[in-house]
Amino acid sequence: MGCCSISARRAALAGTCQDEMELLEIGGSRKWSISEAQSEGSLRLRDPVTATETATETGGAEVLWGRTREELRNFLFTQPITGWEGRSIHSLGEIVWSSLVLMRSCHMEEMSERYIVLFPFQLLILSVDHMKKAFIYQGLLPLAGMNVRDVPSDTGCMFEMMGPMTESRIISCLSPAEFHIWVLSIQQHIKMANAHWPAHASNIISFLVPCDEQWKKRKLMKHLFYTTILKWEGKPIQHLGRIHYLAMVQVAYASMGDFKERMLVLFPEDLVFLSVDRERTGIAYEGKLPLAGIQAKEKSAVLGRLEFEITGSLTEPILVACSTAEDYEKCLFYLQKPEQILDTVTVQPPPMVPKKSLRH
The missing domain is CATH 2.30.29.30 (Pleckstrin-homology domain (PH domain)/Phosphotyrosine-binding domain (PTB))
Structure with missing residues (x-):
């Protein structure tokens, strides 16, 4: 050496x-x-x-x-x-x-x-x-x-x-x-x-995505706090709190049905959508929704069609399709019961439209 x-x-x-x-x-x-x-x-x-x-x-x-x-x-x-x-x-x-x-x-x-x-x-x-x-x-x-x-x-x-x-x-x-x-x-x-970069970054991301094992999820959660997320807007990701859950899902606006692969990241007060490029070389910001301003309801729990819908007063309905039953159950649990994962309930401003469109 x-x-x-x-x-x-x-x-x-x-x-x-x-x-x-x-x-x-x-x-x-x-x-x-x-x-x-x-x-x-x-x-x-x-x-x-x-x-x-x-x-x-x-x-x-x-x-x-x-x-x-x-x-x-x-x-x-x-x-x-x-x-x-x-x-x-x-x-x-x-x-x-x-x-x-x-x-x-x-x-x-x-x-x-x-x-x-x-x-x-x-x-x-x-x-x-x-x-x-x-x-x-x-x-x-x-x-x-x-x-x-x-x-x-x-x-x-x-x-x-x-x-x-x-x-x-x-x-x-x-x-x-x-x-x-x-x-x-x-x-x-x-x-x-x-x-x-990004040739070197691909060595990490391509190894962790798809995050089909628990240790990969944990590693990816840590990686998000130390990597560069393209097009990020707002306060730093470290200030959003601890990540409660992360999953690779398919996301589409309900009216369009054009699914896109997204990384769904659940924080104590926010739901963040990220994307990974085809070469698995970089991660980009696609939008953020306050949990206080959205609701999630089941659409289909049939194996092979695990879907739920996210709605809110200031956002178009978003359809989310999960690849595993665990992702489906965990995402619904955190989205349907945000009060159970918040340490303290504070008065929130009116929900805002995500910074980035999920269509891109």
């Missing part, structure tokens, strides 16, 4: 000292220059050179539980991660960089200890169980569409990751050297992810 080698050197210029970190690619054939211009978010690729310095200071130091970074890499690929579901971790590619950090979301005040692992197109977030010396899966963040910026702090070692459909995360590195490596490494791989 290849690895990223790190070395530090100090050069005196006009009576001042400047730290320069060299991030060497697999095999040591190229190196990245990290200078004081990192605040501009730029990466400069030097001409291929031969590595002449040994990366022992950072790469060989103990990072966690008495293990070096390379030993932790091997640990991740050979030992089970608590809560991991879906494809093997090997499918994410080679590990670019990893380290222990402090992290919080934009809505939290306290930082939590996390071990983050950078892959070519994703950032793996793990919590740490020091008693058992084990990792716990916390999420997989796709890099496509993300942005990185420095966050002013006393230590100067904090940065923020944000995206159009992702809650921003504040990450505090444990040293200036780690900060430089993380910022520029993530910036470079965001560029790569953007260049390869």
